[in-house]
Amino acid sequence: QVQLQESGPGLVKPAETLSLTCTVSGGSISSSSHHWAWIRQAPGKGLEWIASVRYGGNSYFKSSLKSRLTISVDTSKNQFSLKLGSVTAADTAVYYCARQWIPHDHADYWGQGTLVTVSS
Amino acid sequence: QSVLTQPPSVSAAPGQKVTISCSGSSSDIGKNYVSWYQQLPGTAPKLLIYDNNKRPSGIPDRFSGSKSGTSATLGITGLQTGDEADYYCGTWDSSPRAGVFGGGTKLTVL
Numbered sequence: 112q113v114q115l116q117e118s119g120p121g122l123v124k125p126a127e128t129l130s131l132t133c134t135v136s137g138g139s140i141s142s143s144s145h146h147w148a149w150i151r152q153a154p155g156k157g158l159e160w161i162a163s164v165r166y167g168g169n170s171y172f173k174s175s176l177k178s179r180l181t182i183s184v185d186t187s188k189n190q191f192s193l194k195l196g197s198v199t200a201a202d203t204a205v206y207y208c209a210r211q212w213i214p215h216d217h218a219d220y221w222g223q224g225t226l227v228t229v230s231s
Numbered sequence: 232q233s234v235l236t237q238p239p240s241v242s243a244a245p246g247q248k249v250t251i252s253c254s255g256s257s258s259d260i261g262k263n264y265v266s267w268y269q270q271l272p273g274t275a276p277k278l279l280i281y282d283n284n285k286r287p288s289g290i291p292d293r294f295s296g297s298k299s300g301t302s303a304t305l306g307i308t309g310l311q312t313g314d315e316a317d318y319y320c321g322t323w324d325s326s327p328r329a330g331v332f333g334g335g336t337k338l339t340v341l
Contacts, residue, residue, distance in 0.1 A: 158268070216330060217282070223275055
């Protein structure tokens with residue numbers, strides 16, 4: 112059974128960098144069949160896909176966030192990470208990590224989500 | 232603003248059928264597969280339908296999906312109070328290359 116678990120600070124100050132890590136168990140992050148994605152949900156709002164990465168392959172980013180985003184994979188720890196710079200209150204959300212199948216992109220496993228609040 | 236358009240809410244009585252629409256464009260739904268997710272309050276989304284009309288193991292056949300052109304539809308029959316949730320469609324946008332979701336539809340089982 113594949114499991115994903117997000118970790119990172121729950122509170123980030125405005126203008127700083129939000130850093131989150133997703134630890135994958137029960138499956139290999141080196142899989143050529145999967146993208147590893149970050150999806151967020153602002154309070155009371157819908158889902159927003161923000162980025163995905165495939166080990167040894169391309170990364171994809173939401174256009175409006177691309178200049179602030181970095182996504183990476185650490186195969187030694189079976190983890191992938193997200194960095195979002197210059198955060199504002201609008202970046203306050205529950206952040207989910209998920210596994211997406213290539214090439215059809217459906218997300219079959221999700222983490223439980225972690226709330227990140229941007230506030231001074 | 233979501234790229235895919237869903238109705239904000241739908242409702243029906245227990246035992247009845249409901250459909251939820253998802254409208255996109257030629258670069259997203261028109262070119263790619265659609266998936267559907269159920270999000271119960273306070274929980275992570277759960278995959279209900281993938282590849283337009285396939286159900287993962289464990290998803291009852293009360294849930295169905297279809298796609299035509301640049302639109303997709305989720306159908307739920309034999310509604311149960313436990314089906315009350317938010318439902319999201321999702322797909323890939325080929326230009327620019329990015330994932331996209333609908334704004335979500337809140338299902339109320341009256």
